[in-house]
Amino acid sequence: QTVVTQESSFSVSPGGTVTLTCGLRSGSVSTSYYPSWYQQTPGQTPRTLIYNTNSRASGVPDRFSGSIVGNKAALTITGAQADDESDYYCVFYLGSGISVFGSGTKVTVL
């Protein structure tokens, strides 16, 4: 069973920068996994932020960016704002029709 790893939590100061990562317990992440990122605040529906590694979804502020860093997918928030305080999930497409979510990272802005 493929396990996707994310940091459990991060804290960032308003205006600061934070990079969340998404890796595989065994193996390296590449663009062929089509990494995507989703933001979810408690009680709300997930919102798509990034697709295909580094493409921003419609309406997503440019302070959110996606990339591959080392052997992991990464989501960077540059100039964090209070309403960025949310849970963030990555998804990899493993091929053969199967996708898998990471365990999620809780971001606190304070």
Add this chain to the structure above:
Amino acid sequence: DVRLVESGGGLVQPGGSLRLSCAASGFSFSSYWMHWVRQVPGKGLVWVSRINVDGSDTYYADSVRGRFAVSRDNAKKTLFLQLNSLRAEDTALYFCAKEGDWNDLDAWGQGTLVTVSS
């Protein structure tokens, strides 16, 4: 605007069955792959299933394969998830989601809650 509305959730006993529906509007439903994702309240998102545009190919997470079945009615613009042999650990909020052009999930419904308990 794209709209996805799930229904069919409820309380069911262990071993029971339930059929979830997801009514789609605002896009050409028959042209897009669709997904089901679930979330135990307070926990993370978990991918459940995917179906291709005409329903001929279906895919499942290991945890539900053989018990759940995804299908679609393109004429009625509706996605379904048949849940059989339900277990307590299947208790979750079930979301349907539309697939984008890059194996991403670009639109989500509000979810329907399934509770498996005696």
